[in-house]
Amino acid sequence: MADVTTNLERRKERIDRGIKVRTEGIYALLSYREIFYLLVPRGALVIGMLVVPALLPELWQRVFSLIGIYALLAMAFDFLLSFVGLVCLGGALWVGVGGYVSGALASGFGLPLAGNLPLATFVGAALCTLLFLPCLTLRDIYFAIASFVYPFIFLHVIEALQILGGTEGLIGLPTFTNKWVAIYLMAILLLLFFFALRRLGSEDVGLVIRAIRENDQAVKASGINIIFWKAVVTFVASLLGCFAGAYLCALYGWTGMSYFALDFSILPIACLVLGGSGNFSGSLIGAFILVPLSELLRAFGPVRMVVYAAILAFFVVARPEGIMPYLTRKYHQFERWVEV
Amino acid sequence: MSPEAKEPIVKVRNVTKSFGVVMAVKNVTFDLSKGEILGIIGPNGSGKTTLINCITGFLKPEKGKIFFDGKEITGMPPHRIADMGIGRTFQIMRPYYNLPAYKNLIVPLSSPRAKRFAGGGKLGERDTVAIDILEDVGFERDAYVPYKLAGALPLGYLKRLELGRCIAMRSDVIICDEVMSGLSSAEIASLVPLIVKLNMTGNTFVMIEHRLRELFKLANTVIVLNFGEKIFEGKPEAALEDNGVKEAYFGKGREVRL
Numbered sequence: 001m002a003d004v005t006t007n008l009e010r011r012k013e014r015i016d017r018g019i020k021v022r023t024e025g026i027y028a029l030l031s032y033r034e035i036f037y038l039l040v041p042r043g044a045l046v047i048g049m050l051v052v053p054a055l056l057p058e059l060w061q062r063v064f065s066l067i068g069i070y071a072l073l074a075m076a077f078d079f080l081l082s083f084v085g086l087v088c089l090g091g092a093l094w095v096g097v098g099g100y101v102s103g104a105l106a107s108g109f110g111l112p113l114a115g116n117l118p119l120a121t122f123v124g125a126a127l128c129t130l131l132f133l134p135c136l137t138l139r140d141i142y143f144a145i146a147s148f149v150y151p152f153i154f155l156h157v158i159e160a161l162q163i164l165g166g167t168e169g170l171i172g173l174p175t176f177t178n179k180w181v182a183i184y185l186m187a188i189l190l191l192l193f194f195f196a197l198r199r200l201g202s203e204d205v206g207l208v209i210r211a212i213r214e215n216d217q218a219v220k221a222s223g224i225n226i227i228f229w230k231a232v233v234t235f236v237a238s239l240l241g242c243f244a245g246a247y248l249c250a251l252y253g254w255t256g257m258s259y260f261a262l263d264f265s266i267l268p269i270a271c272l273v274l275g276g277s278g279n280f281s282g283s284l285i286g287a288f289i290l291v292p293l294s295e296l297l298r299a300f301g302p303v304r305m306v307v308y309a310a311i312l313a314f315f316v317v318a319r320p321e322g323i324m325p326y327l328t329r330k331y332h333q334f335e336r337w338v339e340v
Numbered sequence: 341m342s343p344e345a346k347e348p349i350v351k352v353r354n355v356t357k358s359f360g361v362v363m364a365v366k367n368v369t370f371d372l373s374k375g376e377i378l379g380i381i382g383p384n385g386s387g388k389t390t391l392i393n394c395i396t397g398f399l400k401p402e403k404g405k406i407f408f409d410g411k412e413i414t415g416m417p418p419h420r421i422a423d424m425g426i427g428r429t430f431q432i433m434r435p436y437y438n439l440p441a442y443k444n445l446i447v448p449l450s451s452p453r454a455k456r457f458a459g460g461g462k463l464g465e466r467d468t469v470a471i472d473i474l475e476d477v478g479f480e481r482d483a484y485v486p487y488k489l490a491g492a493l494p495l496g497y498l499k500r501l502e503l504g505r506c507i508a509m510r511s512d513v514i515i516c517d518e519v520m521s522g523l524s525s526a527e528i529a530s531l532v533p534l535i536v537k538l539n540m541t542g543n544t545f546v547m548i549e550h551r552l553r554e555l556f557k558l559a560n561t562v563i564v565l566n567f568g569e570k571i572f573e574g575k576p577e578a579a580l581e582d583n584g585v586k587e588a589y590f591g592k593g594r595e596v597r598l
Binding site for chain 1: 396398417418419422423427434435437438439443447448450451452453466505508509
């Protein structure tokens with residue numbers, strides 16, 4: 001008999017947890033256990049975000065700010081991609097415009113940081129939206145190409161005309177006077193943007209916007225102006241990106257042509273590939289892995305790129321969905337071996 | 341209640357549209373009266389879908405004018421035309437596959453036009469309205485069907501979902517692009533009363549159809565297109581007798597038996 005049981009085929013069975021089955025959309029909580037079940041991941045994120053930076057050494061607190069910048073850019077990219085289906089390869093445009101607007105406001109009008117950051121964020125976002133407006137009728141790869149070119153246009157215009165500080169950049173700008181202000185401004189805004197965007201996705205408005213990605217013709221036939229909504233989404237994404245740029249400028253007290261560098265366009269996308277797109281948690285986790293990694297590998301020089309590329313290639317092949325959707329699935333399901 | 345006595349709600353005048361050297365729609369003129377069911381038929385490639393794409397703004401006609409309710413709508417963007425009250429279904433169904441069926445209707449229910457009629461929906465009110473509409477078009481409320489992903493629904497339900505979108509927007513004119521093709525006779529039998537009911541409550545219909553038997557029971561007037569040109573307009577029964585129509589469908593010298 002023992003022989004028979006060992007020869008029986010076994011199969012792994014995945015079953016959704018009860019709460020997941022019951023609550024697709026609306027949460028019906030039956031016990032403290034279920035409340036904790038939902039609160040633990042979210043609570044871990046909030047508490048981690050608020051506590052961890054305080055415990056980090058000085059250098060890594062700087063890295064934390066950088067992580068925040070890349071996470072914001074990745075969230076902006078994800079927002080455009082998974083809501084209206086626009087692939088924006090011009091993330092550097094946001095950083096550059098945000099940084100330069102902030103720099104111009106500080107050096108031109110002597111605006112203090114408290115007014116400078118929000119103003120640069122909004123003015124920059126409005127500017128970026130205006131720039132992207134003619135391209136919003138484009139789809140897929142065509143928008144990607146058009147958006148890819150924007151940072152280069154700015155880069156070369158600044159270089160050729162020697163405006164806005166030219167190749168030197170704008171220097172001697174005001175920086176954060178207190179490092180805790182810098183860190184917690186980023187941590188709190190990151191959490192705010194994160195939860196706000198996720199909430200937007202589950203509202204009716206979010207549904208309409210996401211429908212544009214799935215099927216823009218049907219949305220048009222429903223009497224909804226898709227260019228208007230694409231512009232709204234672009235504006236919100238630009239808010240995130242331009243804040244990242246203005247924040248970077250306030251962190252270093254300097255704005256230069258490197259703000260339009262390709263890194264700011266590509267690295268956030270790498271974060272998203274690693275973390276997984278769709279619900280913004282992937283952007284966060286991707287940035288929290290890739291940015292520190294790139295700091296650690298800084299000592300190795302060119303080898304950094306090799307390691308980087310290897311990690312990306314591994315994830316594209318082995319876990320194309322990204323880390324976060326994989327973890328979410330594991331969290332919502334349990335597995336067991338059953339005999340067939 | 342003869343439709344002729346009423347004022348036309350849609351007027352199409354000399355509409356022409358070509359793709360390169362192919363004249364898809366040639367100089368088509370017709371009137372659509374309020375409360376009428378107008379059938380547009382014709383062999384494959386005769387320009388039926390192109391014609392309604394021109395009316396609903398998805399294509400811009402090269403020549404000619406289109407009026408809705410006395411206002412010119414030629415060349416307006418599709419969302420403005422839909423907003424004014426011309427709803428359409430797509431021949432190739434276009435649901436949002438990753439959303440449950442009833443969530444598909446949240447999109448038209450959130451449109452400016454639907455909001456003007458019903459006010460803003462809060463706290464799941466739109467969900468309730470959406471499920472009501474789905475019940476109207478024949479989704480069983482107590483079954484699991486309205487909550488299924490649209491991608492998992494059979495063809496018949498997807499066609500109804502398309503109609504549901506026009507109902508959600510409270511379109512005055514509903515243009516159906518082959519709602520019956522590909523359906524079983526049982527599915528058609530349940531779809532026809534729905535169209536009759538909507539028509540009785542004041543909706544005007546334009547129906548492009550290859551299922552002539554069912555169409556002729558519904559339609560007040562029929563327009564026949566062939567190679568983009570209107571070759572016939574009149575009562576459905578008369579269309580069967582018309583020699584030009586016979587020729588278009590069956591070639592010369594054949595008998596038409598429906």
